[in-house]
Amino acid sequence: LAKTTQPISMDSYEGQEVNITCSHNNIATNDYITWYQQFPSQGPRFIIQGYKTKVTNEVASLFIPADRKSSTLSLPRVSLSDTAVYYCLVGVSGYSTLTFGKGTMLLVSP
Amino acid sequence: GAVVSQHPSRVICKSGTSVKIECRSLDFQATTMFWYRQFPKQSLMLMATSNEGSKATYEQGVEKDKFLINHASLTLSTLTVTSAHPEDSSFYICSARDHQGRIGQPQHFGDGTRLSIL
Numbered sequence: 001l002a003k004t005t006q007p008i009s010m011d012s013y014e015g016q017e018v019n020i021t022c023s024h025n026n027i028a029t030n031d032y033i034t035w036y037q038q039f040p041s042q043g044p045r046f047i048i049q050g051y052k053t054k055v056t057n058e059v060a061s062l063f064i065p066a067d068r069k070s071s072t073l074s075l076p077r078v079s080l081s082d083t084a085v086y087y088c089l090v091g092v093s094g095y096s097t098l099t100f101g102k103g104t105m106l107l108v109s110p
Numbered sequence: 111g112a113v114v115s116q117h118p119s120r121v122i123c124k125s126g127t128s129v130k131i132e133c134r135s136l137d138f139q140a141t142t143m144f145w146y147r148q149f150p151k152q153s154l155m156l157m158a159t160s161n162e163g164s165k166a167t168y169e170q171g172v173e174k175d176k177f178l179i180n181h182a183s184l185t186l187s188t189l190t191v192t193s194a195h196p197e198d199s200s201f202y203i204c205s206a207r208d209h210q211g212r213i214g215q216p217q218h219f220g221d222g223t224r225l226s227i228l
Contacts, residue, residue, distance in 0.1 A: 034216050043116070043203045043219035044154070087153070097144065098205075098217060100154040 004088045009105040018075045020104050022088030025069050031090045033064060033071045038085045038103070048073065083108045112138050114206050116220030124228050125196060131189045131223045133204030139184035140206035144217065145177070148201040160187040194227045
């Protein structure tokens with residue numbers, strides 16, 4: 001399973017765009033990149049998933065360069081409620097077990 | 111979207127008690143469910159993979175006789191912490207993937223069970 005590296009923490013203010021980058025140098029051909037959000041005392045919540053290029057949904061965008069060795073989760077106009085831990089995971093989505101790294105603690109301030 | 115339900119959300123019990131936690135996929139069938147444990151300010155650690163109709167696969171260091179897993183149907187997996195002790199106090203989370211198992215289908219997580227052993 002590809003190991004991922006993310007910043008331990010990030011700070012932002014309400015209304016700003018936040019970009020969290022994850023490196024996964026050993027990503028395999030069949031691996032997808034999946035991001036989850038976790039609030040205290042709750043299970044992780046699926047945010048977005050992609051394989052290559054760009055994926056966008058109603059809450060985030062995911063940018064994946066051609067070599068797929070990294071990815072960037074983009075959260076537009078964050079609010080206080082976006083304060084959470086964000087995990088980047090890679091694997092054959094749906095089939096493989098998921099190995100969680102330390103995640104990125106995002107703190108959004110007023 | 112896919113919903114995974116865990117019950118109970120919180121358990122407080124005395125040392126030596128066995129505790130059962132249920133994980134249900136509400137709107138999809140799951141041949142495979144996963145059980146995680148999370149200690150305060152730490153990441154999720156996979157404990158075991160639960161397969162419908164067969165024995166669970168445990169991660170290294172996880173005692174299978176301590177953490178009994180049963181996956182009797184496509185919508186239900188249970189984790190029983192036997193003879194629980196204070197060191198078993200943790201946040202237990204399950205996840206499941208759709209029975210269809212198509213590549214690209216993400217895992218969906220329950221809201222976790224906070225287990226506190228006195």
